[in-house]
Amino acid sequence: MYYVLSFVLFILVLSFIVLGLRYHTHMLQLSSYQFQGYFRHLRTDAVRTIAHLAFIVCVILTFSWDIFNRGTALIAMFGAIIIFIALWASYLPKKAKKKFVITARVKRLFVTYAVLLALLYVIPKLASLGATHDETDMRSANALLFTAFGVLGFIGLLPLVPALANLINKPIEKSISNWYINDAKRMLREHPGLRILGVTGSYGKTSVKYYLTTLLAEKYSVLMTPESYNTPMGIVRTIREHLKPTHQIFVCEMGARHLHDIKEITDIVHPDDGIVTSIGYQHLETFHSLENIISTKYELLDAVDEKQKTNGKVDGQNLKFVNGDNEIIRDNMKYKDAITYGTVEGCDYRATDIKVSGGGTTFTVTAPNGESEEFSTRLVGKHNVENIVGAIAVANSFGVPLNKLKMAVRRLQSVPHRLELVKHGNVSILDDAYNSNPNGAKVALETLALFENEVKILVTPGMVELGEKENELNEEFGRQAAAVCDYIILVGEKNSPSIKKGVLEAGFDPEKVFVKSTLNEATALMYEIDAGREKVILLENDLPDNYK
Numbered sequence: 001m002y003y004v005l006s007f008v009l010f011i012l013v014l015s016f017i018v019l020g021l022r023y024h025t026h027m028l029q030l031s032s033y034q035f036q037g038y039f040r041h042l043r044t045d046a047v048r049t050i051a052h053l054a055f056i057v058c059v060i061l062t063f064s065w066d067i068f069n070r071g072t073a074l075i076a077m078f079g080a081i082i083i084f085i086a087l088w089a090s091y092l093p094k095k096a097k098k099k100f101v102i103t104a105r106v107k108r109l110f111v112t113y114a115v116l117l118a119l120l121y122v123i124p125k126l127a128s129l130g131a132t133h134d135e136t137d138m139r140s141a142n143a144l145l146f147t148a149f150g151v152l153g154f155i156g157l158l159p160l161v162p163a164l165a166n167l168i169n170k171p172i173e174k175s176i177s178n179w180y181i182n183d184a185k186r187m188l189r190e191h192p193g194l195r196i197l198g199v200t201g202s203y204g205k206t207s208v209k210y211y212l213t214t215l216l217a218e219k220y221s222v223l224m225t226p227e228s229y230n231t232p233m234g235i236v237r238t239i240r241e242h243l244k245p246t247h248q249i250f251v252c253e254m255g256a257r258h259l260h261d262i263k264e265i266t267d268i269v270h271p272d273d274g275i276v277t278s279i280g281y282q283h284l285e286t287f288h289s290l291e292n293i294i295s296t297k298y299e300l301l302d303a304v305d306e307k308q309k310t311n312g313k314v315d316g317q318n319l320k321f322v323n324g325d326n327e328i329i330r331d332n333m334k335y336k337d338a339i340t341y342g343t344v345e346g347c348d349y350r351a352t353d354i355k356v357s358g359g360g361t362t363f364t365v366t367a368p369n370g371e372s373e374e375f376s377t378r379l380v381g382k383h384n385v386e387n388i389v390g391a392i393a394v395a396n397s398f399g400v401p402l403n404k405l406k407m408a409v410r411r412l413q414s415v416p417h418r419l420e421l422v423k424h425g426n427v428s429i430l431d432d433a434y435n436s437n438p439n440g441a442k443v444a445l446e447t448l449a450l451f452e453n454e455v456k457i458l459v460t461p462g463m464v465e466l467g468e469k470e471n472e473l474n475e476e477f478g479r480q481a482a483a484v485c486d487y488i489i490l491v492g493e494k495n496s497p498s499i500k501k502g503v504l505e506a507g508f509d510p511e512k513v514f515v516k517s518t519l520n521e522a523t524a525l526m527y528e529i530d531a532g533r534e535k536v537i538l539l540e541n542d543l544p545d546n547y548k
Helices: 002-032 037-043 046-062 071-089 103-125 133-156 158-190 207-217 232-242 261-269 290-297 299-312 326-332 383-397 401-412 438-449 467-482 496-505 521-527
Strands: 195-200 222-224 249-253 273-275 322-323 340-341 349-357 360-366 372-377 420-424 427-432 455-461 487-491 513-516 535-540
Touching: 002 037, 002 071, 002 103, 002 133, 002 158, 037 158, 046 071, 046 133, 046 158, 071 420, 103 133, 103 158, 133 158, 158 261, 195 207, 195 261, 195 299, 207 249, 207 383, 207 401, 232 249, 232 261, 249 261, 261 290, 261 299, 261 427, 273 299, 273 383, 290 299, 290 401, 299 322, 322 383, 340 383, 349 383, 360 383, 372 383, 372 401, 383 401, 383 438, 427 438, 427 467, 438 455, 438 467, 438 535, 455 467, 455 521, 467 487, 467 496, 487 496, 496 513, 513 521
Parallel strands: 195 249, 195 273, 222 249, 273 322, 322 340, 340 349, 427 535, 455 487, 455 535, 487 513
Antiparallel strands: 349 360, 360 372, 420 427
16 A cells, blocks of 8 residues: 555656646746746746745745754645645646647756756765665665655756756757758858848837748748748748759848847847848847847848948848837938838838738839839738838849839738738627737737727736836827727736726726637627627737736
């Protein structure tokens, strides 16, 4: 019976450790293996983190017979058991918004976890080597006690184990990454005729990337980084797995969360040309200041300028493009030779006569040489016009005539989860769930306002990674939403109070503001609302599981 109970306890403890490490490794993966993002997750997941610490306290009290009375020790023991079972149940796999991917890096982390656990058994065994016969029994008992307390400590500090393993593995991961990076660089060197076009911006870069690929394909064979492969290793993977000798242009999206992230990418691909789609207040938590965001975004154009100087090319052979509608870019125009695009007067490529209808949007684009063409697209919203004009500016500068771009613009489709319009019966959904930032949220609300005859509903958890400005900017988002929406459904507790404050300060009917714990609850409510007319629902942001 003793051995059966011991085996059951062993399986229970082992399953707890595996399930707990699986969960926290998933959160580490969602944080891009960055310590700052992972520890933010631990702070937002405070209940579970505190429960682990409470487990350690209860275990210490349980074995402190000499200090506390037996009643206290028994209560602590039962507390440790209850916490253990509750945590074990909380770690059972649930449906995630973004699935846990068992990559080679994850496998290496689990090997490190196993080594750390094994050390709890090996270290006391090594300490007992050379013991005399009389000391053996005592040292064996001490070794067993050390291992038992070590495992209990491992359980109590389990949320920190992935961070420790990630730190231990860092040199290994760095060497592996360098090998892949050098291999990608070799492939680019062996493709000297490839023209590399970098795309970056606080928002709009993914849409512009897709539009550019469609328009440039009218004349060239184009490779683009798929989906949101905009990190160094995502770009390296694209090159190693998809680059072919027939490709003429590589449209490379470049994302950034920290100072100099763009330079890290440009040092790999060395872009010939670059386009900055926007600069705004995004990822302030990691950038710390708008100045750092501006500096990092301009690192793309710095690389283009450096390549032109290094290669001794004349002006016009390495092109820089910037969104002339973006106020921050206009106020920080670093390169006077940059080609501007947008809707405001003075842009080199300017869209005018913008008309929106049920069938989409029409507008006229005038090029620097005075040539004009009228374009039509099924997409709606001023932001889409800006992004399309940016793609037109690049394609035309690359030698594709404006009149040849008309059909390509007509074929453009919404990028998934970026103000993508989807119909579900009598309900229209504006899916802007991929990400959110102050300017993007404002644009999304402006697009929602275009639906004049429908009941307008906003569903959002708010905006994150905005540092000290997060509450302030979410309050402003609430005020903007109050001016447009008929109903507002807030998701989660992180930013709902700030948004709701802004909504109510704007005089919005409190009976039409709802706060729901999960997106599933919010989704059910948005369909239940009976407004007597057709509805249009804006899904603004959908936070992954490492945000609470």
